Each structure stands twice: as structure tokens, then as C-alpha cells.
Amino acid sequence: MMEADILIENCSEIHTLKGPDRPRRGDEMQDTSKIKNGALAVKGESILAVGSDKEIKRDVEAEKIIDASGKTVIPGFVDPHTHLIYSGSREDELAMKIQGKTYMEILEEGGGILRTVRATRKASKQRLLEESKARMDRMLAHGTTTAEAKSGYGLDKKNEIKCLEVIDELDKSHDLDLIPTYLGAHSLPPEFERSEDYIDYCIEDVLPEIADKDLAEYCDVFCEKGVFDVEESRRLLKKAKQFGLKARVHADEIENIGCSKMAAELDAISAEHLVKTDEEDIIMMAESGTIGILLPGTPFMLMEEKYAPARQMIENGMAIALATDLNPNCWTESMQMVITLACLQMKMTPSEALTAATFNSARALDRPDIGSLEKGKKADFLVLDIPNIDHLPYRFGVNLVEKVYKRGEKV
Ligand SMILES: [Zn+2]
Incomplete structure (x- = not known):
């Protein structure tokens, strides 16, 4: 008999996501390694065993037994693209957009991203911590157990570092794990007239200090017409790599100017948004292994x-993954909502969406120890109050998560 701390038994379905040890692509995305009438055993922070209910009950003794009749167990959601750290909100801009105002008109009235930059610069570290922690609490309650978090609303050195330090403090103090990304090249700050000069500033003034303080694992850039062009983006990401930061790219969101191709050439871990990506880009990314992170909440x-x-x-x-893009323009903490949009608007199947929101999104953050339920992996998992995974996109706008386990503990 094996001794476990917790045994989750009588599960209607367990989607283990067991399979090839690399991002899943093509037909592989449809296979979530489902076990009907399954059980899952946890020891300490890790998974001890997973299999059929009969098998596991025969082999495992546990201190604590939880009945999951009629419930579905899946890995915790991994959200690989969030702009978690910001101050304030822009709900009035949505109200204007509904009435037909364009983005440019809103920008001219002082709205948009630079409004959030002003608010974030003004906010104390304590205030940013509190606002961002409230979002993390909601993410965790909706089943996200690991997330990427970007800077990018400070833009200047002092404020970018402030935001990255907030990410570090939140990661250490919260059950939800955060993976930090430096996104200084999110927008051109008002102090600069030319984007190439600002990229120089990021490379010469900001990156060395971030690397020195070990504040970011990734460097990201908003590669887009009228923001940062392909050459500027490439220059920044190459330099970031020399400082030990891995590359990820906001690409082909509004126009296709060749950003996802550049991401593939640089062997970036991911290219994100990809609304205007064409077949040639797709083939290049498929060949390079760059993972596409799709953010259907944004066009929505x-x-x-x-x-x-x-x-x-x-x-x-x-290989594709899903993320919220949580930011003041797309404020959702719910990967469940993203799965609904992925299925309804992009015609992904519920199984493909689940793979994209767990296993592939963990790979898009280079975290092979999470994203699937296999012996020895971290016990980050969810008990959903649904009998099968087809309910996930089907019952939208409500929280279907009943229990969240992080490192073997119910949170
Ligand atoms: Zn983004």
C-alpha cells in the first residue's frame, strides 16, 4: 500500500494531459488522456498516483478522502499572458466604445494605455500590490494556479522596476505563482519622440539593471505598426537574450508587419495575439517550435x-496556448471565460481548449513540472462541479471551479 495525504476518489472524469513531453500540436491537442471513474492521490506537494478509481483505491491509503462523484478533475489553469500590474480602470472607455467612439478619439481625449501609465506611475508600491493582489485572488478562485505577469505600465526605469518588484513580492506572498516579464517596450512613453531612441534607453539603461537584480525571466515587446517595428523589436530581444532573458512577442494583433516571423526566427518561446497571422507565418512557427498564445478576450x-x-x-x-490578456482594456481573471470564447469564436473543441489552457500554456512558460497530472508532478489541480469537460465552454459566465489545490493544499 502507498501512503497518501489526500485521495480524491469517484471522479466522473480526470483529464490528466499525460502524453508527449513537449508542446502538443495538431491532433495531439484533442487527446487530454481522460480517465473515466478516476482517482487521484497526493503526497506532500506532488502527485503520488492517478488512475482508475478501482486501481488507486486498491494501491493507496490516505489520511483524507474526498468524494468527487459527478465532478471533473483537471490540472490548474496556467495563464501565460497577463498585464497583472496596473492601477485604476477604464470602464468609461468601454461605455464610449459601445456608443461608437473610435480608439483614436478616445486616445485624443487622454484615454487608452497612457492613461493607465499615468495612474500606475502615480501609484505607490503598496497601492499597486493591493490592486494586483485583488486580481490574483479572483484568478485563483477561477482556477488559475500559475500565471505570467508583465510590467509595461511604468515605461521608465524607476516605474518598470517598481512593477517588477511588485510581481516578485506578490509571487512570494500569494498561493498563485507568478512568472515575471519585462515589457518596457509596451508603448512609447511621453518623454520620447522616437521609438528607436526609447529602445536604446531600454537596452542601455533598463535591461542591465533588471538583469542585475534578476527581476524578469522574459522580455516581451509590442511589435506593431506605429508602435515598435520588427527591427527595433529584434534588436531589443536579441540584447535581452544576452542578458539571460528569454524572448516572447506581441505579434500580428492589429496588422501583420512580420512580427510572428521574427519571433520564429529568434526562436522566441511564444508569439502572442496572432489575429492577423497568415499561413506562411503559421508554417514558420510550427517549424521553429514557437508556441502561439491566443487571447480571444481581446477582440471580444x-x-x-x-x-x-x-x-x-x-x-x-x-502548438497553441490560451491566455486572458488581463489588462484595463480586457479585464478578466477567468480562463473559463477564455475557453468559452476559444470554443465559440475560434472553433476549438473543448478538449483542444483544455490542452491549450493547461499543458501547452505551462510549456509556453517553460514550466514542465505543471500542466499535467502525472506521478511526481506538482499537485496543482481543480475539482470542477461538472460531470464532463464539454460543460466547460457550455456553461458560460459562471465559476465552475469547486476546489483549487496548489502544491497539494486546498486554497
Ligand atoms: Zn498583452
């Missing part, structure tokens, strides 16, 4: 019709 909140071509990506053997 912008009331746009076009979403990233998820089906074309899957058919061409490109």
Missing part, C-alpha cells in the same frame, strides 16, 4: 469580428 472586448485563426494553426501542426 474590442467588439471585433476577427479572431486568431486557431483551426488553421492546429491543422498546420502549430
